[in-house]
Amino acid sequence: MGRIAQRTYHHGDLRRTIIDAALAATGEVGPTGWSLRELARRAGVSHAAPAHHFGDKTGLLTAVAAEGFALFADTLEAAAGEPAEVGLAYIRFAIDHRSHFEVMFRPELYRTDDEGMRPARERAAAALAASAGALSPDPERVRATTIAAWSFAHGFAELWLSGSLPESADGDPESLARSVIGVLFDRDGEADR
Known part of the structure; x- marks a missing residue:
C-alpha cells in the first residue's frame, strides 16, 4: 500500500x-x-x-480530443462577436495546440459518442455557428456560411501546419490569415467583383 x-x-x-x-x-x-x-x-x-x-489507446485519444474540444470551445467563445476574430482564434488554436488539433478532427481515432466530449464539441460548434450567422443575414444560408467559414479556417490551419504555404517557414500566420480573410469577406463587396 x-x-x-x-x-x-x-x-x-x-x-x-x-x-x-x-x-x-x-x-x-x-x-x-x-x-x-x-x-x-x-x-x-x-x-x-x-x-x-x-x-486502450482509443480511450486515451478520446481524453485528448475531449480536452482539446474544451480548450477549443473556450478559445472560440473568447473571440465571439466578430467572425474574423473567431476565424483567427481557430487558426491560433490549431497552431498553439497542434497535437490536440491533430486528434480532434480525426474521429476515427476516438469515441465520438463519449459523454465527456459532447458538451465541448457542442460549445465549439455553437460558437462557430454564431459567428457565421453574423456573416449571413439569410437564415437559410447560415449552415452553408458556417461550413464555408469553417472550411476556410480549418484549411488555412492545415496548410500552415503542413508547411504547404511558403510563409509557414518563417511568416506570421495571423497576418497572412487576416489578409486572406480581408479578401474573402470584404465588407464593401470589392472581393465579389
Missing part, C-alpha cells in the same frame, strides 16, 4: 502525465505513430498505467 501511495505521489497526477505524454508523442510522430507501451516508457510509468486509466 505504501508503494502505491509513493508511485501516485511521485507522478503527481498520473492521468495528466499520460495525457501530456500522448500530446508530446503526437507532436513528434502523429497520433497513430505510438503505442501505449511506448507511451508508458516515455512517461516513466508502468506499462499497465495507461490501460488502467484509459482502457
Whole structure:
C-alpha cells in the first residue's frame, strides 16, 4: 500500500502525465505513430498505467480530443462577436495546440459518442455557428456560411501546419490569415467583383 501511495505521489497526477505524454508523442510522430507501451516508457510509468486509466489507446485519444474540444470551445467563445476574430482564434488554436488539433478532427481515432466530449464539441460548434450567422443575414444560408467559414479556417490551419504555404517557414500566420480573410469577406463587396 505504501508503494502505491509513493508511485501516485511521485507522478503527481498520473492521468495528466499520460495525457501530456500522448500530446508530446503526437507532436513528434502523429497520433497513430505510438503505442501505449511506448507511451508508458516515455512517461516513466508502468506499462499497465495507461490501460488502467484509459482502457486502450482509443480511450486515451478520446481524453485528448475531449480536452482539446474544451480548450477549443473556450478559445472560440473568447473571440465571439466578430467572425474574423473567431476565424483567427481557430487558426491560433490549431497552431498553439497542434497535437490536440491533430486528434480532434480525426474521429476515427476516438469515441465520438463519449459523454465527456459532447458538451465541448457542442460549445465549439455553437460558437462557430454564431459567428457565421453574423456573416449571413439569410437564415437559410447560415449552415452553408458556417461550413464555408469553417472550411476556410480549418484549411488555412492545415496548410500552415503542413508547411504547404511558403510563409509557414518563417511568416506570421495571423497576418497572412487576416489578409486572406480581408479578401474573402470584404465588407464593401470589392472581393465579389
